Each structure stands twice: as C-alpha cells, then as structure tokens.
Amino acid sequence: xxxxxxxxxxxxxxxxxxxxxxxxxxxxxxxxxxxxxxxxxxxxxxxxxxxxxxxxxxxxxxxxxxxxxxxxxxxxxxxxxxxxxxxxxxxxxxxxxxxxxxxxxxxxxxxxxxxxxxxxxxxxxxxxxxxxxxxxxxxxxxxxxxxxxxxxxxxxxxxxxxxxxx
Amino acid sequence: xxxxxxxxxxxxxxxxxxxxxxxxxxxxxxxxxxxxxxxxxxxxxxxxxxxxxxxxxxxxxxxxxxxxxxxxxxxxxxxxxxxxxxxxxxxxxxxxxxxxxxxxxxxxxxxxxxxxxxxxxxxxxxxxxxxxxxxxxxxxxxxxxxxxxxxxxxxxxxxxxxxxxxxxxxxxxxxxxxxxxxxxxxxxxxxxxxxxxxxxxxxxxxxxxxxxxxxxxxxxxxxxxxxxxxxxxxxxxxxxxxxxxxxxxxxxxxxxxxxxxxxxxxxxxxxxxxxxxxxxxxxxxxxxxxxxxxxxxxxxxxxxxxxxxxxxxxxxxxxxxxxxxxxxxxxxxxxx
Numbered sequence: 001x002x003x004x005x006x007x008x009x010x011x012x013x014x015x016x017x018x019x020x021x022x023x024x025x026x027x028x029x030x031x032x033x034x035x036x037x038x039x040x041x042x043x044x045x046x047x048x049x050x051x052x053x054x055x056x057x058x059x060x061x062x063x064x065x066x067x068x069x070x071x072x073x074x075x076x077x078x079x080x081x082x083x084x085x086x087x088x089x090x091x092x093x094x095x096x097x098x099x100x101x102x103x104x105x106x107x108x109x110x111x112x113x114x115x116x117x118x119x120x121x122x123x124x125x126x127x128x129x130x131x132x133x134x135x136x137x138x139x140x141x142x143x144x145x146x147x148x149x150x151x152x153x154x155x156x157x158x159x160x161x162x163x164x165x166x
Numbered sequence: 167x168x169x170x171x172x173x174x175x176x177x178x179x180x181x182x183x184x185x186x187x188x189x190x191x192x193x194x195x196x197x198x199x200x201x202x203x204x205x206x207x208x209x210x211x212x213x214x215x216x217x218x219x220x221x222x223x224x225x226x227x228x229x230x231x232x233x234x235x236x237x238x239x240x241x242x243x244x245x246x247x248x249x250x251x252x253x254x255x256x257x258x259x260x261x262x263x264x265x266x267x268x269x270x271x272x273x274x275x276x277x278x279x280x281x282x283x284x285x286x287x288x289x290x291x292x293x294x295x296x297x298x299x300x301x302x303x304x305x306x307x308x309x310x311x312x313x314x315x316x317x318x319x320x321x322x323x324x325x326x327x328x329x330x331x332x333x334x335x336x337x338x339x340x341x342x343x344x345x346x347x348x349x350x351x352x353x354x355x356x357x358x359x360x361x362x363x364x365x366x367x368x369x370x371x372x373x374x375x376x377x378x379x380x381x382x383x384x385x386x387x388x389x390x391x392x393x394x395x396x397x398x399x400x401x402x403x404x405x406x407x408x409x410x411x412x413x414x415x416x417x418x419x420x421x422x423x424x425x426x427x428x429x430x431x432x433x434x435x436x437x438x439x440x441x442x443x444x445x446x447x448x449x450x451x452x453x454x455x456x457x458x459x460x461x462x463x464x465x466x467x468x469x470x471x472x473x474x475x476x477x478x479x480x481x482x483x484x485x486x487x488x489x490x491x492x493x494x495x496x497x498x499x500x501x502x
Contacts, residue, residue, distance in 0.1 A: 009192055012192055016189070021183035025183060102178065152175065159175060
C-alpha cells in the first residue's frame with residue numbers, strides 16, 4: 001500500500017469514533033450517522049491532498065461532515081428520516097437517578113433548527129471554541145454566540161429537568 | 167447562559183453518545199471514492215457540482231456503439247424506468263444459444279442466451295469508439311460531451327467535438343487503468359466462471375488483490391443487497407460504455423448482469439426504431455436505497471441506447487449517446 005493510502009487509513013481510524021458521535025447528535029440516528037460518516041470519509045479521500053494541507057485537519061473534516069448533514073437536512077426537510085415524534089430510533093435508557101433525561105434531551109436537540117444544533121454539538125460535544133466553531137460553520141463568532149444562546153434556551157428545560165447536584 | 171448549564175450540556179452530550187461502537191468500512195470508502203473521483207473527471211463536461219453528486223450515484227453513462235465505420239445510429243428516447251412494457255424477450259424467441267462458460271444457478275437465462283448470440287458477432291472495424299454523450303439532469307440544461315475509448319485502453323475526452331483531435335494528438339490519455347480492468351472482467355465473463363468474473367468486476371476499481379470480505383460475498387450474490395452487487399452493476403455499466411464496440415464485452419456484461427438478483431428485464435418493442443430491452447437495477451443493487459437505474463439496450467445486439475437514473479417514478483438523470491466506431495488516426499486528423 002502506498003504512503004498516502006496508509007496515512008489516509010490512519011486518519012480514518014483516528015477520527016471515525018469522534019465523527020460518528022458528532023453525526024449521531026446531529027441526526028439522531030445511529031444508522032444515518034454511519035452513512036454520514038462514511039460519506040464524509042469518501043469526500044475526505046477524494047480531497048485527501050487538500051485535507052493534508054489544511055492547517056486544522058480536524059476542523060476541515062468536521063466541516064465536511066456538517067456539509068453532509070446539511071445536505072441531508074435540505075433533502076429530507078428537517079428531521080432525520082427515522083426520528084419521529086415518538087423519539088429517536090434507538091432506545092435510550094432513562095435511569096431514574098440520572099440528572100438529565102437523555103431521551104428528552106435528544107428529542108429536544110433534534111427539534112432545534114439545523115444551525116443551532118450544529119452549533120451546540122460542536123461547542124459542547126466537540127469542545128470547540130467559538131472561533132473554531134465559526135470556522136467549521138463558516139460564519140462569524142457573533143453568529144455562533146447567538147445560535148448557541150438560542151439553542152441553550154431551548155434545551156434548558158431538559159437540563160433543568162432535575163436539580164443539578166452540587 | 168450560565169456556565170453550569172453549558173457544563174451540564176457537555177456532560178449530557180457525552181453521555182448520549184457513549185458506548186456506541188463504530189468501525190468504518192475503509193475498503194468500501196476507498197472503492198466508492200475512486201469511482202467518484204473518476205466520475206468527477208468524466209462528468210466535468212460543463213455540469214455543475216450538483217450534477218457531479220448525482221452522477222456519483224447514477225451511471226457514468228452507457229455508450230451505444232455501432233459496428234460500422236459510419237456515425238449515426240442510436241439516440242434513444244425510451245421510456246422512464248418505471249414505464250415498463252411487457253413483451254417477449256428477444257433472446258427467448260427461438261434463437262439457440264450455447265456457451266462453454268459456467269453460469270450460476272441464479273442467472274437470468276434470457277440474458278445468458280442473448281449474451282451467447284452477441285458473443286458470436288464479428289468484431290467491428292476501427293480501433294476506437296467515439297461516443298457523443300448527452301446528459302440531461304432534471305431541471306437543468308443538457309450537456310453534450312465527447313468520449314473516445316480506444317481498443318488499447320486509452321480514454322480521451324473533450325467538451326467539444328472540435329477539441330478532440332488535439333487531445334489525441336497530445337496523447338492526453340485520461341484512462342487510469344480502471345476501464346481496462348472492467349473491460350477485461352467483462353471479457354472474462356464470456357467464457358469464464360461467473361463468480362470469478364463478478365469478483366474481477368467488483369474489484370476492478372482497485373489494483374490490490376480482492377480482500378476476504380468481498381470474496382466472501384461472491385457466493386451469496388444471489389441474495390442481493392450486498393456491496394458486491396452494487397460494484398458489479400456499476401462496473402458493468404462502465405464496461406458497457408467503454409467496450410460497447412466489442413461484442414465480447416457486451417456479451418460479458420449481460421452475463422454478469424444476469425447474476426444480479428435485483429435486475430429486472432423488460433422488453434419495450436422499439437425505441438427510436440430499434441428493438442429495445444431495459445435492464446432495471448433497483449434497491450438490491452444500490453444498498454437498499456430508494457434509487458434505480460434503467461439501461462435500455464438494443465434487444466438483439468446488446469448495444470446500449472440510454473440510461474435513466476433516479477428515484478422510482480422520478481427520473482433525475484438521462485444519458486443518451488450517439489456512437490461511432492472510428493480509427494484513431496482519423497480522429498487525430500480531424501476526419502470525423
């Protein structure tokens with residue numbers, strides 16, 4: 001196997017799990033997340049030299065994932081194909097002593113507008129700064145701030161479902 | 167927004183996505199990527215990025231080759247893939263056919279019989295096939311480009327007819343070996359073991375030996391819905407374009423397609439004056455997607471006429487061709 005292919009495979013191996021988690025929170029369906037990530041890696045392969053030259057490869061590939069998610073969003077008009085009003089496809093255990101009701105949170109996340117959803121997932125799952133998030137989303141930091149604030153307001157009800165232990 | 171809320175959200179997100187294993191199928195990714203890369207190059211005849219995305223799913227195009235020295239022939243305007251007409255399959259109208267090749271139990275015998283008839287045709291004159299390819303994407307302008315496939319495996323491309331001689335003169339060969347491997351797989355299918363041929367076709371996009379996972383799929387190909395089904399279909403489409411001037415290649419493609427469980431075969435009477443046969447591949451060949459491709463071929467010669475691709479009942483891409491068998495020297499000299 002040639003050098004670039006080996007590097008590509010290493011890259012896939014090192015980023016797959018992280019991308020998969022992000023994709024799931026964006027779409028709410030593990031199967032669809034599989035597809036989004038596979039498609040992201042296809043795009044990455046096709047533009048591998050460009051990815052290699054990128055200052056921030058992680059941000060670059062995340063942007064591809066977000067683009068794939070947006071494409072899916074536009075094509076299927078909002079909610080993920082498998083997510084319906086009854087909740088996500090995969091059953092999420094609702095442990096009684098859990099601080100946050102995970103099913104409620106995921107359902108609330110999936111009802112956010114796409115941009116807000118992407119913003120909070122990048123900020124709070126990926127731990128990206130406002131600047132990094134803005135770079136991935138190709139928007140201003142101000143937009144990230146405003147999108148984050150709106151999303152957090154919408155999600156706050158789920159987070160305040162039970163009191164936070166101090 | 168206060169910090170504890172943000173901190174809590176981060177923890178909740180991590181909790182939501184915990185313990186879900188994921189192993190990307192790197193081989194499949196690379197396979198699809200190589201094909202998509204090549205299609206980017208092929209489809210670039212003026213179609214936009216959106217079109218490339220469509221074409222990455224749809225067929226590259228299927229050429230109609232005419233076994234004569236003259237241009238002309240087929241520019242089909244056949245029916246929508248879902249507009250299937252009933253009729254008697256031309257290969258089952260009494261023509262006897264025989265082949266020394268082994269055929270799997272799941273093959274569609276009418277296609278196998280037609281393949282045997284086609285394989286007996288003489289090879290046409292010329293040393294290359296010129297394809298005037300016209301692609302129409304729903305709601306967008308039609309784009310016409312020129313492909314030239316030489317019998318020795320080279321591929322020349324031009325957005326204009328007048329630009330093609332320069333491409334040949336400069337030997338601007340854009341073939342990367344894939345076409346040659348696909349043609350070889352189809353040719354092998356004429357007399358070789360079909361399982362082996364399917365594996366060759368499925369793995370033609372790669373230069374490395376086929377890995378165990380795809381070898382394992384060969385014996386289950388009749389079950390449908392496997393990656394190998396999709397790969398064989400895509401590779402066969404390519405081979406039908408590239409090798410359309412060679413009856414052996416067309417015959418081999420039909421034999422390979424006959425293996426695919428999700429391909430339906432329907433006759434159409436005539437399309438643009440030619441007896442037509444449509445091969446429709448659907449979910450089983452596209453990984454369960456709600457997408458299908460219908461290739462219309464001449465029912466007697468197997469020469470491809472057109473391809474319709476899209477969601478069932480909604481054609482998104484139509485490709486038609488006018489093809490000529492030519493001599494490369496004539497193209498270089500502008501005599502065509």
